[in-house]
Amino acid sequence: MADNIYDEIEIEDMTYDPTLQIYHYPCPCGDRFEISIDDLRDGEEIAVCPSCSLMIRVIFEVEELPKPEGGSAVQTAATQVVAA
Template sequence: MVATYDEIEIEDMTFLPEDQMFTYPCPCGDRFEILLDDMLEGENIAVCPSCSLMIDVIFEPEDLGEFFQEAGITA
């Protein structure tokens, strides 16, 4: 088990369809990032590229379909 900074609901994250990525503000000033494809494969840890913090993203796999549609791709 990985120690995470916080648990964040997927609804509280920002989805960037052009990058197929979810983001969330990090206390360091950057943002946590996790790719839609990684989430489809079962990954739920978003990392900040600027510091060592990570968050646990809370979501149900069946909820990801709407984001694939928004990104214009089929899962």
């Protein structure tokens, strides 16, 4: 698997999308490498490009990741269903 690693990227060099809960980084193919915040919290360190076979290793510390927001959106949606 190490042969398929295109590069090692510091998480600070990646872009975080709080809406989708993913980090992404440009891929040479024109798409982008992606890895979810949940995968990172679970110890996964390989971001994949959905358009080609390249992968990158993400260098990060779990304790430095954004904190979970507590699922307030899920609670709000459930409250709305019960109220309706």
